[in-house]
Amino acid sequence: MSPAPSTVSTVTHRIRFVDSHSAGEPTRVVLDGFPELPGETLAQQREALSRDFDRWRTLVNLEPRGNEVLVSALLLPPKSPDCVTGVVYFNNAGPLGMCGHGTMGVVTTLAYLGRIGPGDHRIDTPVGVVTATLHDDGRVSVANVPAYRHLKDVTVTVEGLGEVRGDVAWGGNWFYLVDVGQRTLNLGDIPALNDETLRIRQALREAGITGKDGAEIDHIELFSHAGGINRNFVMCPGGAYDRSPCGTGTSAKLACLAADGSLEPDQVWRQESVIGSVFEGQYSIRDGQVHPVITGRAFITLQGELIVQPGDPFAWGIRL
Numbered sequence: 001m002s003p004a005p006s007t008v009s010t011v012t013h014r015i016r017f018v019d020s021h022s023a024g025e026p027t028r029v030v031l032d033g034f035p036e037l038p039g040e041t042l043a044q045q046r047e048a049l050s051r052d053f054d055r056w057r058t059l060v061n062l063e064p065r066g067n068e069v070l071v072s073a074l075l076l077p078p079k080s081p082d083c084v085t086g087v088v089y090f091n092n093a094g095p096l097g098m099c100g101h102g103t104m105g106v107v108t109t110l111a112y113l114g115r116i117g118p119g120d121h122r123i124d125t126p127v128g129v130v131t132a133t134l135h136d137d138g139r140v141s142v143a144n145v146p147a148y149r150h151l152k153d154v155t156v157t158v159e160g161l162g163e164v165r166g167d168v169a170w171g172g173n174w175f176y177l178v179d180v181g182q183r184t185l186n187l188g189d190i191p192a193l194n195d196e197t198l199r200i201r202q203a204l205r206e207a208g209i210t211g212k213d214g215a216e217i218d219h220i221e222l223f224s225h226a227g228g229i230n231r232n233f234v235m236c237p238g239g240a241y242d243r244s245p246c247g248t249g250t251s252a253k254l255a256c257l258a259a260d261g262s263l264e265p266d267q268v269w270r271q272e273s274v275i276g277s278v279f280e281g282q283y284s285i286r287d288g289q290v291h292p293v294i295t296g297r298a299f300i301t302l303q304g305e306l307i308v309q310p311g312d313p314f315a316w317g318i319r320l
């Protein structure tokens with residue numbers, strides 16, 4: 001017996017989105033279809049999303065409509081003056097503070113939709129306003145929130161690895177940055193790198209090592225300079241590695257380089273990801289703070305509507 005046409009054609013929710021990737025890392029810009037999030041600030045709206053509307057995050061980001069690599073960017077009316085949009089980023093694990101590759105995706109998406117053109121655009125985020133510049137050639141520079149090193153040379157004992165040493169730094173998210181010297185970070189190493197960085201994160205948790213005010217360090221970043229090339233591997237909060245060199249991670253790295261006196265203001269730092277994609281970073285010092293600027297390129301990959309039908313047991317995502 002064929003189902004009644006009303007059952008197969010009924011839709012309870014439609015969420016319009018545009019997907020892109022920045023240096024290989026995907027961003028899903030959510031244009032509309034979400035319930036209104038209460039809050040005077042974007043930080044409060046991010047809280048509301050986590051507290052009361054989490055199933056909307058899982059609908060968008062988890063399988064079967066999303067995946068563990070995806071970062072979503074929910075567009076919201078800005079709360080700060082002169083901003084082109086507000087945005088709350090989230091992934092398979094929960095909301096993010098800032099997202100560098102995601103901001104490149106947002107700017108590229110807004111340009112693709114004809115909402116902005118080349119030039120400077122202020123974007124409101126839960127951790128502050130960032131300014132993104134869309135260049136004539138399609139590259140996007142993100143002037144991120146100030147970055148800083150919180151702790152230098154923190155050692156932690158990691159099961160199966162022994163003692164590991166790294167810096168704790170803020171670049172819009174919290175990072176533990178480990179210098180792996182001349183060790184290569186290549187595609188074939190990814191399963192081992194996943195395992196290693198997840199172990200490091202667990203060890204930091206167990207040792208009670210945190211960012212400022214007890215904030216969880218949810219990103220682990222390995223750095224290599226094998227063959228004179230700066231390459232990284234970044235483990236994201238949801239257990240997927242960043243395909244891009246990670247905008248907030250590169251910002252945290254710039255803060256460490258600045259603190260060590262290893263990179264001058266305005267000097268360009270070329271940061272490769274484990275898949276070989278590149279962001280360029282530089283910083284300036286204003287009011288005694290490191291202001292990072294990260295430049296990369298995003299490309300549109302998909303546009304459409306996420307659809308929810310009544311009776312779908314996985315409408316709100318597959319929660320592992």
Ligand code: PYC
Pocket residue numbers: 025071096098099100101102173236242244245246247248249
């Ligand atoms: O580019 O900042 C970034 C980022 C954070 C998590 C994934 N990408």
